Amino acid sequence: MASPRSGATRPGDRRARSRPSLQGIADLPARDRAYHDLRYRILTGRLAPGTTLLETELAALLSLSRTPVREATIRLAEEGLIAIRPRHGITVRSLTLNDVRDILDVLSALEIRAVELVARRGLARADHDRLLHLMDRMERATEAGDIAQWSEMDDDFHSTVAGLCGNDRLLSTLDEYWSQQYRPRMMIVPLRPKPTQSNIEHRRIVEALAAGDVEAARLAQQQHRARADRQQLDLLRDRLADGADRA
Template sequence: MTKKSTKAADAKPQTLVDHVYHEILNRILYNIWGTGHQALEQELAEELGVSRTPVREALIRLQRDGLVKVVPRHGMRVLPISLKDIQEIHQILTSLEALAVELAAARNLSDSDLKLLEKTTRRMEIAHASGDIKAWAEADEDFHCALVSLSGNRILTEVVDNFWGRAQRARLTMLSLRKSTEESTIEHTRLLKAIRDGNPSLAREALEQHRKRGIANLAELMEQHRNILKLS
């Protein structure tokens, strides 16, 4: 999986609309523009140094993604995070990633591929030990991106990308409220071992358990901070 959904600088967009889309997406995902933020098309065009046409097309895509509401004569408004949407998206992502790890575990990955996963896992362990939640989250994202990419299925990678951004918005918003990264770090190590051992069924089981616990914890945090998050 590419990281275009969360890091505009890495997206390498091929069109002006792609560029505008990822610039706005990045601001929403990292809560630079929070729930309720409004901006006119002309304001966005001036800020991004483009005409209104690519802005309009990008906003239509973002509205389709469920991130903004396009308001006639008022540009766009950032929509609140929906707990129900996040739960449904994670159900889809869990199934897709479970397939990805099965495929990866069955591929007899090369040493260089395994070292990529080992490196990100080690980064998570170091970040957890030092209490650096931001570094841990970046390593976690890199791990999951690598997992899907190593499935060897290009279409699967593209489909996961379509849902990744919306799931990441809630995850990044709740990042500072996480109680601990210990259990998740251990789960990544367990998942890596199953892939290294070439055990597709065990890899799938480890991924599903990891995601199930993760979304349960996320839902609990979102409910606890409902007023702050302005949940819909």
Template sequence: MKVRAHRPRGLVQVLPASGGAANRSALAERVFERLRSDILHARLRPGEALSENGVAARLDVSRTPVREAVQRLVREGLVQVLPQRGSYVALLSIRRIRDALFVREAVETEIVRRILAAPHNPDGIAALEASMERQSRALDAGDLEATMRADEDFHRSLLHSCGLDGVWSIVAHARDMHQRTRAIAVPELQSGRQAVADHQAIVAGLRERDAHTALQAMSRHLERNHTLTLRVAALHPDYFEEEEAPHDDA
């Protein structure tokens, strides 16, 4: 089934007419969110040029909110500014993706342990199951963005179930590294199906209070991101920093 990535409407269709600092700030925020989404969902590919004039014309806004958005994206590591050349979508980095995987595994396996150590939480399990169902439906519909939103909901629900919502910003930043490679690879859909299967194994372990099953499933799920990164790097070496020679340590 063909994956579709919805292209949003122009910002002038969803924002009030400009006027005042509040509206200017809101417009800059919307431009930032649009560009960030385009990068994370691979509508803007690694290494692709970001012309202020081009983005402003596409979104039907002035250059000022575009400039502000690009500056924020630079701080987040999603855009690079090269002297005399302009702004580009940041290339992927195997080293940084591995670092992000280390952070995710440290945090999310500990979350699994804490859930298992706490009293059984049927509502928490139900929230995880609901996110899996949404992810499966989105995959069936070929909806890339809905698939990734449901995947995010699953991992966010894990933190919520043990009262660690504040940790999400750390996990989310690490997930952004993986999401870009997944968005490039997802047209195969196989990686999405495997993610649902991994989620099911994690939930089965949590439901049965089986620490070995739940922890193994989580580690296996996160390790697939590394495998996927190597596959994407082999298929699209131009999307990766040159000094990051793709190879497996095994």
């Protein structure tokens, strides 16, 4: 990513919301392999929230020495995925409902700004077509009741839009917060009702973008996120009601 950050995130990836993956990290330095490997395990639940490991144990797990593992964990801690408590271990952070709310509050603010920037820059024909195509597919998935696939495409949609904003720092921070809400977001996929409202709102957003109407785009995105975030928090509350109070 041509971002201000140093450590390569994923080579040649210009989009926020990179779905967890280990593609193409084989020849990266050990520190970056450790970072991506751990991030992947955390986001996919292979390292469950609450899991606590010592530096030495993590190093053994990854077959590395403590040095690159330390550097990776510092980065992951900065990004909010783990908590480092010296002599108590490195813990995969679990999130309370309030944590998720805070994360979404930042995420949505950033995404709104991204959409404003896209509207200001204008939408190229190819990008517009791509979004229209995506929305068609999302609507078909909705009718077919395939919420899981819809959810993936929803990520893709917002990621694609944000990716057009032209502000790498914004994308970088967006990606950081997106990572933080990835697990809770996945948790509630099976609970989602048919996202007909989201589909409508997506159309409104793209229309505003195509028209280059910054204010309309801001409003559409803001309302979309406000409603979607409220729904996500509600579903998460239900989900957390049976079980622990953390995700």
